[in-house]
Amino acid sequence: MNFPFNEKINLNDFKEPFLTDQKLRVCDILSFEEAAHLYQALSENVTFDTAMAVDGKNIVVSAEEWKALKDEQRKQIYFSLMENAAKGNGFSYGRRYITENEANTVLNNFFSALNSERVLSAMSEMTGVGDLNYASMQATRFVPGQFLTRHKDVVEQEGRKLAYVFNLSPEWHPDWGGLLQFFNEDGTTTESWTPNFNTLSLFTVENIHSVTYLTPFAKKPRYALTGWFGKR
Ligand SMILES: O=C(O)CCC(=O)C(=O)O
Numbered sequence: 001m002n003f004p005f006n007e008k009i010n011l012n013d014f015k016e017p018f019l020t021d022q023k024l025r026v027c028d029i030l031s032f033e034e035a036a037h038l039y040q041a042l043s044e045n046v047t048f049d050t051a052m053a054v055d056g057k058n059i060v061v062s063a064e065e066w067k068a069l070k071d072e073q074r075k076q077i078y079f080s081l082m083e084n085a086a087k088g089n090g091f092s093y094g095r096r097y098i099t100e101n102e103a104n105t106v107l108n109n110f111f112s113a114l115n116s117e118r119v120l121s122a123m124s125e126m127t128g129v130g131d132l133n134y135a136s137m138q139a140t141r142f143v144p145g146q147f148l149t150r151h152k153d154v155v156e157q158e159g160r161k162l163a164y165v166f167n168l169s170p171e172w173h174p175d176w177g178g179l180l181q182f183f184n185e186d187g188t189t190t191e192s193w194t195p196n197f198n199t200l201s202l203f204t205v206e207n208i209h210s211v212t213y214l215t216p217f218a219k220k221p222r223y224a225l226t227g228w229f230g231k232r
């Protein structure tokens with residue numbers, strides 16, 4: 001794949017807002033066809049594990065593993081998840097890492113495109129965050145009852161610098177939850193972004209953010225391709 005972004009978008013227009021805010025949102029970031037293909041890949045071809053914070057540890061459970069658990073074990077995991085989340089410490093969402101070995105062609109091409117010299121320098125140029133030499137990627141799926149509490153994305157060993165999210169669920173209703181929410185250190189909210197189809201959210205890893213609880217009446221999963229641009 002060549003440069004993946006919508007030709008109609010002038011990334012230079014976002015320089016100023018990013019400089020002020022250390023975050024930005026770009027609607028219609030990809031061509032409609034590309035976004036639709038990615039959505040199709042995520043909704044039809046990807047098998048998601050569930051990533052959860054349980055008893056201070058991050059665990060990953062496949063659908064088969066979850067099925068094989070006894071009711072009592074599932075209850076315990078759920079209880080611990082809720083206890084931790086109540087203290088502002090927790091997450092539960094579907095995840096699948098995407099790497100250069102990804103078998104799905106659409107996802108593999110998108111991974112390569114984000115890791116291309118052209119995209120990495122476009123990201124640097126737009127944000128003023130230099131020295132980017134990789135993009136990591138994960139497919140995520142949030143269903144009702146799932147969430148990601150407040151956190152920063154700083155991971156020194158990985159050299160993460162910019163967090164990105166390509167939202168890919170068509171026709172998201174903001175009342176369904178799954179909003180990308182930003183906070184000040186004291187917990188007051190600053191901005192809240194609806195995960196609209198084909199929208200890129202980009203922010204420096206020091207930003208405090210969360211994904212709000214998906215309500216029981218969310219009609220479909222919240223699919224996204226997310227990860228970090230950084231240097232390692
Ligand atoms: O999906 C999102 O909007 C953000 C995800 C996120 O914050 C993370 O994976 O660290």
Ligand SMILES: [Fe+2]
Pocket residue numbers: 151152153163209
């Ligand atoms: Fe994050």
